[in-house]
Structure formats: C-alpha cells, structure tokens
Amino acid sequence: MLIPKLFWPLLVYEICSTTVEAIQAKINKLTRRWLGVPPGLTDVAMYCRKAKLRLPLKSILEEYKCGKARLLSMLEDYEDPVVKTVQPTIKTGRKWKVVEAVDEAKECLKVKDVIGQTQTDRKGLGSSTAKWWSKAEGKEKRDMVINEIRLNEDSRRVQKAVQQPQQGQWTN
Template identity: 45%
Template sequence: MVVDECHHHVSDVIYFQSTIKQPKPLNTTALYEKPVLQLPIASITEEYKAGKARTVMMLRYSKDQSIRENPPKVRTGRKWNAEEAVNRAIGILKHADIVGATQEARAGLGTSSFRPFCKSSVKEMKEAVVHEVRKEEEERRNVHLVQCS
C-alpha cells in the first residue's frame, strides 16, 4: 500500500538519530511514544483515512441531487473501506445520541457541552464523522503500541 510506504519513508526522514541519541526502532513506536523530545506528528495513515472519509461525506451530502442519490465509489484499496468506516462512525454517533450526555471523569453531569448528532448541521455532521474516523485510527494505533510494549 502506498500510504504505508510513505509512512515508512517519512518516519525514516523524521527520525533524528543524532539529536535523540536513541537506537533506531524496528517499528513506528518512536513516533508516538513520549520520549525526551516529543515529535508532534500525525500519522499519514490517519490523514489519508480522514481525507477519504471527508470525501465520502461530501458526496453523501452534495447539493447535486444526482450525486447524492448515486454517489461514486471512493477508491481506497483492499485493506480499508471508506464507506464502511463512515457508516461505522455514523452508527457510533447515533448511538451516542441514544445514550445522551454522560459523566466524564470527576467533572459531573452538565459540565461538558453535548450536541446531538441528529440535530447538528450538515457541516457539523461532516466534522463529527471525520473526527470519529480519526479517533478510531488513533485507537488502532494505541492498541498497536500496547502490543509492541
């Protein structure tokens, strides 16, 4: 996959072995752990998936009725499907609507703002779905890091 190859090359370029004074890792763990020198880098795969999800949402909520009724397929390869990821993200957001506002940590009820997905504008829906796809990719990356440690 082209994105994995780009990710590998970027991680080689970004890794400042002389500055960090650490041995070169066998995987991308060094990009995401918290060493002495923190590198603020988002995953290329995450950006790719967010862009494809944004494209799917743009086609689904297009102003042109013919595109909205029969959107073209977004080509992503065989490992990941943008349509399925967007459907999964929409399902998660609709489930959050059913559950409603929940307490997070010690903050208590009512301290965080909760906007139901079904009452959001189209722009907010698109942003929420892309954010959910990013969150899913970040979770996958964290699982990978835990498995490596």
C-alpha cells in the same frame, strides 16, 4: 509543511491505502533519523494523542483516511441532484474501505447519542459540550464523523501500545 503538499494528490488521485502506508513508513524512518530516536521506536510514540509525550506530528495515513471520509461525506450530502444520483465511488484499495469506515463511525455516533452524556472527568454532570448526532446538521455531522475516524485510529494505536511490553508501559 510536508503534509499539505502531499495531501492534495493523495486526496484527488485514486491511491490505495497500502501505498500511503509505504509513504508513511519512509517518512517515519526519516523523521526518526531527524529526531535522533532509535529505529525501534514505533509510530505509536510519534502520533498517539493519548500518550504521555505528544509530539506535534501528524500521521499521513490518518490524514489520508480523514480526507477520503470527508470527500465521501461531502459527496453524500451534496445538494445537486446529478451528484446524488451518480454517487461516485472512492477507491482506497482492499485493506481499508472508506464507505465501511464512514458507516462504522456513523453507527458509533448514533450509539453514543442513544447512550447520552456520561461522566468522563471531575467537572461534574452537565459540564460537557458534546454535540448530539440527532441534532447536528451537514457540516457538523461531517466533522463528527471525521473526529470519530480520528478516535478509531488513535484507539488502534493505543491497542498497539498495550501489546508492546517496553514502549507501552505508559498505558499501565
């Protein structure tokens, strides 16, 4: 309920990522108090999708990054020639750049497309319903880029969990 009310101003106004991180830290503190968990519990335990215990919480910073990436992708793929020639800039501060994140996600998707379908579970070859970057169109490509940014954020959280000896035990 809080995220939709907070998300629209974050998307429309030029707010830097450090401000969103500060908002995220304040909400994390309140959420920890509400859940009754110790203050030393990291955001990895609260927001990571690969953890053993997955809470139904969304990271505001992750939603902010995905929203800005979605906005940039929509502006790049817009069919109006005026918007295509102007190419408005999306300011997100110095710490995280939306253009670099979207370009990195696109490159990662192209590499995955070249590598092809790989075996990731026990279902067998050909059981994956993976979409290919080269065959995707407009909205599908945008969704794939957003999903790749989410995966990058989740892998960042897993890296943080691996570095923590007590709270990262589930990674072993």
